[in-house]
Amino acid sequence: MRDRETADWPARNGNHHPTVKPTDLMAYLLRLITPPGGTALDPFMGSGSTGKAAMREGFRFIGCELDEQYAAIARARIEHELTKPKQLQL
Numbered sequence: 001m002r003d004r005e006t007a008d009w010p011a012r013n014g015n016h017h018p019t020v021k022p023t024d025l026m027a028y029l030l031r032l033i034t035p036p037g038g039t040a041l042d043p044f045m046g047s048g049s050t051g052k053a054a055m056r057e058g059f060r061f062i063g064c065e066l067d068e069q070y071a072a073i074a075r076a077r078i079e080h081e082l083t084k085p086k087q088l089q090l
Helices: 023-033 049-055 067-083
Strands: 040-041 060-063
Touching: 023 049, 040 049, 049 060, 049 067, 060 067
Parallel strands: 040 060
Antiparallel strands: none
């Protein structure tokens, strides 16, 4: 991801944000600090990794992003997470 000029963006589903975080990492961090049923706030949402993780973990989410392109990526990623079937955890 360090070389934005030669990155294969179509293979990355069009997400060209330079600092995409792993969703599993963000989910772990949210579980550490967000109370059950709580709300996560991301004032610099970028491509929506925190919002996607919040939806996965059952938290409410408020995200802010000034860049329209990144906001569109975030919206698509979060909506996709909401449409996925929930996995049964044992």
